[in-house]
Amino acid sequence: MQVTLNRIDQDFHFEGFGASEVAVHIDGAQNIGGHNAGARPMELILMGLGGCTAIDVILILRKQKQEAQAVSIRV
Numbered sequence: 001m002q003v004t005l006n007r008i009d010q011d012f013h014f015e016g017f018g019a020s021e022v023a024v025h026i027d028g029a030q031n032i033g034g035h036n037a038g039a040r041p042m043e044l045i046l047m048g049l050g051g052c053t054a055i056d057v058i059l060i061l062r063k064q065k066q067e068a069q070a071v072s073i074r075v
Helices: 041-063
Strands: 004-007 014-017 024-026
Touching: 024 041
Parallel strands: none
Antiparallel strands: 004 014, 014 024
């Protein structure tokens, strides 16, 4: 797996792309000079962990012929 980050401005705003080619914006907090124009890198790590867990749970439920009505995960 590979991702590409391109710097958008002279501060901390980046646009990232992975294999899905969907743009993800990353930025630093305003107190360090960011512009709040994207998620923080650590937030993205937690979202990735939560997303992987959610997908696994949904796949397990589907194998058991059950369908989740709603899924919400707090990491």
